[in-house]
């Protein structure tokens with residue numbers, strides 16, 4: 001049932017007709033506002049500043065998805081460079097999340113991969129001398145690009161650029177991939193994974209994926225990880241995992257702020273605020289831009305409880 005719901009939502013996300021209607025319809029702004037931090041970088045930074053006042057950090061994401069032309073790649077890169085330039089002028093500590101396909105990897109992998117270096121270099125120089133976890137976070141897409149995305153991260157990291165990597169608990173290979181970033185003393189955002197794959201390469205079913213997530217938490221909070229200066233980021237809304245991480249981190253002597261939780265803006269803001277008030281480091285994945293429909297509808301797909309929100313905005 002949940003799977004059928006998700007497939008339906010993905011079809012809605014990909015329909016150009018529905019997208020045009022929704023994005024040009026003023027009555028749908030409730031939906032956009034729920035999940036999107038602003039129509040442009042200035043509005044997103046303003047929103048991040050409000051969140052920062054509540055002790056919550058941001059991971060900016062420019063809404064330019066399903067990119068299939070070089071013109072769209074250029075548009076996305078310009079928007080990201082503008083954001084980086086602005087981050088240099090404010091005191092906000094920001095991650096910038098970037099999908100490989102968003103910057104051209106689906107057209108030509110080397111074209112997209114080559115876009116990350118100038119972005120990371122620009123961010124490095126924009127925030128020079130400032131403390132914090134500023135970085136380009138490489139989002140992870142389906143299993144066909146995992147190997148190349150990891151190589152991209154490793155090369156940039158080894159060259160000294162501020163990059164971090166998203167790894168997915170649903171993939172069997174993740175334990176080994178994580179070990180390699182822990183050995184480097186890098187940063188990993190661990191998510192369950194928004195994709196499915198066969199059982200030869202993946203854990204199948206919510207229970208098996210969650211069990212692997214717990215095993216990976218143990219590694220991310222191991223003594224070796226701490227000794228190497230590894231920075232763990234737990235990208236999940238799952239409160240049972242939050243509780244497990246906090247208990248484990250306390251037991252093993254990880255001070256608050258030496259690891260963080262990341263959630264999607266608009267998904268569980270109540271949980272984010274509560275954790276921030278308890279002194280936990282929290283970051284919200286903060287999308288911005290005008291092409292918001294595919295992103296918002298996928299968020300609804302992740303939680304059928306949001307059906308009312310969708311219905312209200314469509315009627």
Ligand code: FDA
Pocket residue numbers: 138139140141166168191192193194195235236237238239262263264266267268285299300302303
């Ligand atoms: P899970 O689905 O297990 O649900 C736990 C609880 O949270 C439930 O109560 C559920 O209802 C609630 N919840 C979950 N999603 C919600 C939503 N959208 N709105 C309201 N409530 C919700 N995936 C990927 O493959 N590559 C990537 O790069 C990323 N990046 C990424 C960044 C960040 C910051 C997050 C939080 C997630 C991702 N993901 C991702 C998505 C991730 O893989 C996963 O699909 C979702 O986070 C859902 O899994 P959870 O563990 O969060 O919640």
